[in-house]
Amino acid sequence: MTLPDHDLLRALIFAGLLALMLLLQAWRPRRPLARPGWHRRATNLGMVIASVTLLWLVLPLSALGMAGLATERGWGLFNHLDIPPALEFVAGFLLLDLGIYLQHVATHHVPLLWRLHRMHHCDPEFDTTTGVRFHPLEILLSMLYKFALIATLGITWPVVLAFEIVLNSTALFNHGNLAIPTRIDAILRWVVVTPDVHRVHHSTLPRETNSNFGFNLTLWDRLFGTWTDQPNLGHEAMHIGLDAFPGDSPTRFWWCLRLPFSRPGRA
Numbered sequence: 001m002t003l004p005d006h007d008l009l010r011a012l013i014f015a016g017l018l019a020l021m022l023l024l025q026a027w028r029p030r031r032p033l034a035r036p037g038w039h040r041r042a043t044n045l046g047m048v049i050a051s052v053t054l055l056w057l058v059l060p061l062s063a064l065g066m067a068g069l070a071t072e073r074g075w076g077l078f079n080h081l082d083i084p085p086a087l088e089f090v091a092g093f094l095l096l097d098l099g100i101y102l103q104h105v106a107t108h109h110v111p112l113l114w115r116l117h118r119m120h121h122c123d124p125e126f127d128t129t130t131g132v133r134f135h136p137l138e139i140l141l142s143m144l145y146k147f148a149l150i151a152t153l154g155i156t157w158p159v160v161l162a163f164e165i166v167l168n169s170t171a172l173f174n175h176g177n178l179a180i181p182t183r184i185d186a187i188l189r190w191v192v193v194t195p196d197v198h199r200v201h202h203s204t205l206p207r208e209t210n211s212n213f214g215f216n217l218t219l220w221d222r223l224f225g226t227w228t229d230q231p232n233l234g235h236e237a238m239h240i241g242l243d244a245f246p247g248d249s250p251t252r253f254w255w256c257l258r259l260p261f262s263r264p265g266r267a
Contacts, residue, residue, distance in 0.1 A: 076154020131175030
């Protein structure tokens with residue numbers, strides 16, 4: 001399978017899961033949406049198109065391409081270790097996930113990165129389209145950071161492909177406005193980030209915003225002390241977004257693109 005086939009596979013999985021999550025959250029919503037129309041969702045989905053276009057214009061290769069280049073040139077840790085392929089796969093996946101967790105923490109505590117990342121957080125609602133609402137410049141920096149991780153660790157392309165598919169899928173899932181039975185959620189959250197886990201991260205309360213950074217696994221938040229089990233006001237009453245940006249402005253596409261260049265703000 002060639003790299004274009006991989007990209008097509010990822011796109012098909014993304015589109016299929018997005019459609020499924022939109023249907024599921026319409027069937028079993030966790031919270032009523034104050035803005036149930038498609039204007040806000042169109043803005044969020046428009047960011048995907050803008051981000052993909054920017055990456056295509058600026059970068060000469062994808063994350064898979066970087067993995068292939070690292071293997072070809074013998075770059076990175078795993079290219080100098082003799083370990084079983086299965087162990088290398090699991091270790092590479094976990095290290096990539098840890099790297100994304102640390103990156104997410106940095107976006108909340110480094111002012112320049114927060115100027116980009118706050119666009120994700122100022123969404124006044126929380127549904128599966130929020131999971132793709134990232135500023136194109138943040139996506140570009142994130143890809144460059146991922147390139148550095150792949151080259152430094154020597155991650156192979158099957159690991160990168162699996163990680164990219166899982167990361168895209170969990171971003172749609174854990175941002176879903178989906179009601180999962182309490183008992184099932186209590187079991188799942190021991191391992192994976194559920195919507196109720198990640199919704200806390202989108203609270204307007206700074207203590208909650210600066211917690212639950214994981215996208216795939218809850219392991220890192222528990223390990224590094226950034227775990228919050230439940231929101232202070234409960235999931236139905238908690239406030240979503242950033243108090244610094246009230247109203248409907250964060251639902252507008254061009255406003256969102258200009259946000260990093262407006263006045264500074266911190267989580």
